[in-house]
Amino acid sequence: MTREAEPAADHTNPMEEHWVALAAQGNEDAFASLVRAHQDRLYRVALRLVGHPADAQEAVQESLLQAWQHLDGFRGDAKFSTWVTRILINRCHNVLRARKLTVPLPDDPGSDRGLPQAPATEDLAVRAQRRDAVRAAVLSLPFDQRAPLVLTVFGGYTHAETGRILGISETAAKVRAHRGRKTLLSRLQEWR
Amino acid sequence: MSPSNRADDDRLPCGVGVDDLLTQVAEHAHPRDPAHQRSCPHCRAALAALADLWAPVTELAAEDVRAPASLLQEVMAQIRELSRNAWHAVLTDPTGQTRIAARVVGAVARLAAESVPHVSVALGNGRPETRAGQSPSPTEIAGAAGEPATDVGVAGSHVIIDVQIAVDYGVPIAHVAQAVRSRIIEHLVAHTGLTTSEVNVIVIDVLASPPTET
Numbered sequence: 001m002t003r004e005a006e007p008a009a010d011h012t013n014p015m016e017e018h019w020v021a022l023a024a025q026g027n028e029d030a031f032a033s034l035v036r037a038h039q040d041r042l043y044r045v046a047l048r049l050v051g052h053p054a055d056a057q058e059a060v061q062e063s064l065l066q067a068w069q070h071l072d073g074f075r076g077d078a079k080f081s082t083w084v085t086r087i088l089i090n091r092c093h094n095v096l097r098a099r100k101l102t103v104p105l106p107d108d109p110g111s112d113r114g115l116p117q118a119p120a121t122e123d124l125a126v127r128a129q130r131r132d133a134v135r136a137a138v139l140s141l142p143f144d145q146r147a148p149l150v151l152t153v154f155g156g157y158t159h160a161e162t163g164r165i166l167g168i169s170e171t172a173a174k175v176r177a178h179r180g181r182k183t184l185l186s187r188l189q190e191w192r
Numbered sequence: 193m194s195p196s197n198r199a200d201d202d203r204l205p206c207g208v209g210v211d212d213l214l215t216q217v218a219e220h221a222h223p224r225d226p227a228h229q230r231s232c233p234h235c236r237a238a239l240a241a242l243a244d245l246w247a248p249v250t251e252l253a254a255e256d257v258r259a260p261a262s263l264l265q266e267v268m269a270q271i272r273e274l275s276r277n278a279w280h281a282v283l284t285d286p287t288g289q290t291r292i293a294a295r296v297v298g299a300v301a302r303l304a305a306e307s308v309p310h311v312s313v314a315l316g317n318g319r320p321e322t323r324a325g326q327s328p329s330p331t332e333i334a335g336a337a338g339e340p341a342t343d344v345g346v347a348g349s350h351v352i353i354d355v356q357i358a359v360d361y362g363v364p365i366a367h368v369a370q371a372v373r374s375r376i377i378e379h380l381v382a383h384t385g386l387t388t389s390e391v392n393v394i395v396i397d398v399l400a401s402p403p404t405e406t
Contacts, residue, residue: 028268028271028272031268031271032264032268035263035264035267035268036264039259039263039264040257040258040259042259043257043258043259043260043263044257047257053260057259057260057262057263057266060259060263061263061266061267061270064267065267065270065271065274068267068271068274069274127248127251130247130248130251131248131251131252131255133248134248134249134252135252153218153249153253154252154253178211178214178215181214181218182211182214184249185214185242185245185246188245188248189245
C-alpha cells in the first residue's frame, strides 16, 4: 500500500525540513525530493476534489510551481505538506469556480449510474459502479463539506491537519467533515 | 465528543445517536458502549446498514491513486525554465558555467545609465518579464521590490534590459535615451561578458535643472 510510505501528517520530518531549506536556496534537486514525497497524496486530493485527471494534474503542477516561487516566504511555522496542500485547495476551488462544475447525478434509480438494487448479486462490475456513484456523490457536495471530507477520507489527513490546511479549527474541521459524510450517505441512499 | 449537532441527531429506539454510529463506521472508532452494542438489535442493524452504505467509500479511498509519471517532469521542467530565464544569465565555457544573478545585471545596467549626463534612474517597481499566460510574481523580478527600476529579462548569455529613467529638463530626450542604450550595452559586455540584445528606455520623469548662479 502506497500510503504507508507517505510522510505522516502530524509529525515533523527532519529530512523534509532539510529539503525545504535547500529548496528555498534554489536547490532544484531538493525540491524534486519534496515533489516526489508529496505528489501522490496531492494528486489524490485534487482528483477527488475536481473529478478530472487532467484538471487534477494541472492543479497539482501549478500549486507546486507556486510553492517553489514563494518558498522564500515559507517560514516553517506550518509543515510543508500543510502549506502546499492549502495552496492546492485554493487552486482546486478556483478551478471549480471557473468551470461552474455541474455533475450529472443519477436521478433515475433505474439508471446504470445508480446503486444496485440487489447487493447480494454484487460482482466486480457492480462494485465499480458503486465507486463511480461515490465519486459523483463526492463531486456533488458543496465545497465547504467536500474539502474536509476529501482531505480526511481520501487524503488521510487528521482533523487537526485538515483544520490547519483550511484555516479553521480542528473542531470546525471535524464538524464539516461529518456533515460531508452525512450528505454523502444521504445521496448514496437516495440513489439506491 | 461526536461532531454531530445534537438537535438534528437521529436516535435509535435504544437512544444511541445515528451520528455516533456513522463516526464509528467511517473513522473505525471504538463504540461508546461496546457491551450495549453487542446485544442491541437496533445498533447492530443500524451499524450493518451504515457499513454497507459506507463500504464503497472505503473501497474508493483504498484505490491506489498515484500521480501521473509526467507530473514531476513537468514541474521540474517549468522550474528549470524559470531558473534559466528569469533568475540568471549563463555564460557557458568549456571549463564550466558562470551564472550571473539577474539583479547583478540590473545593477550594472542602472549604474551605466546613471553615468550618462542629465540622467537619473527613477525608483519604482519594475516590470517583470513573464511568459504569455503567466502573471507577474515578485520572485520573477530582478532585484527586490523598491530597488532602482532596472528590469532584466535574461536568457542564456543574451539579456534584455528595461530601464526607467528621469532626465533633466531641456535636454533632447531621444538623444539621451540613445546614449543610455549605448552605455548600458558597453558596460554590460565589459563587466559581465553578456550580450545585450535589447535595451528599452522608459522616460518616466523630467526634472528641473538646478538654477545656475549668475
